[in-house]
Amino acid sequence: MNRRARGFSLVELLLALALGLLLVLGVSQVVTSSRATQASQQAAMLLQDDARFVLGKLMQDIRQAGMFGCLATTYIDNAPLAFDRPVYWGAGSSSRALTLVTADVGGRGTPDWTVLSDCSSEAQAYAGNSPVPAPGQARFAIRQLTYTFEAGQLKLSTPTAPAKAVLVDNVEAFDISFGVVAKSASVAVVRYDANPSDESLIRSVRIQMTLRDPSGRVKDQTYSVVAALRNRLG
Incomplete structure (x- = not known):
């Protein structure tokens, strides 16, 4: 028998198969791990997009809260009671709600109130739209917005439009605290309080929101922002 024509032995064949199997398993593990990492990164990005949308909207509305035109509320005739509480946080047994009376930035439909003012000594509040401004008058649209956290959703x-529109799902936690000053003439926040006894001392709002990935591809993500009430900072 010609030794040069001899094939692989059974031991060599088994060894080659074992090595090949190990290589295949290694490559499969790398591919599986790569796909899992990509899926978790995509899930984290989706949560970040949801948080960016909701918190961005909240911060814009908080910054404009209490802005009723160019004159103080005491100068506005027929001002509704809501103007006295531009920021209000209420907690019930199964829900929590942040109510803001804020400037209607961007003109999102019919406002809840409109203030006509000459920015000098006179101002008048109207429900809904106001009459056409006279020469020398400015018009300010005002909205009352209520953000409600209930049943894992922010609405x-x-x-x-009293029907609650869902802004984001899978909200694991939604907490708010208020930056308060020592006295009404101050602007420097001295502490954050979840339930301030005097709402007129509120100068900023801190929001902490935790979002959950329903598929469990990534751990819960917590986001925190602080927005100042510009109308109270002088």
Whole structure:
């Protein structure tokens, strides 16, 4: 028998198969791990997009809360009671709600109130739209927005649209605290309080929100922002 024509032995064949199997398993593990990492990164990005949308909207509305035109509330005739509480946080047995009376930035439909003012000594509040401004008058649209956290969702409603529209799902936690000053003439926040006894001392709002990935591809993500009430900072 010609030794040069001899094939692989059974031991050599088994060894080659074992090595090949190990290589295949290694490559499969790398591919599986890569796909899992990509899926978790994509889930984290989706949570970040949801948080960016909701918190961005909240911060914009908080910054404009209490802005009723160019004159103080005491100068506005027929001002509704809501103007006295531009920021209000209420907690019930199964829900929590942040109510803001804020400037209607961007003109999102019919406002809840409109203030006509000459920015000098006179101002008048109207429900809904106001008459056409006279020469020298400015018009300010005002909305009351209520953000409600309940049943794992953050929702938005207004007096003219009381049905709560869902802004984001899978909210694991939604907590708010208020930056308060020592006295009404101050602007420097001395502490954060979840239930301030004097709402007129509120100068900023801190929001902490935790979002959950329903598929469990990534751990819960917590986001925190602080927005100042510009109308109270002088």
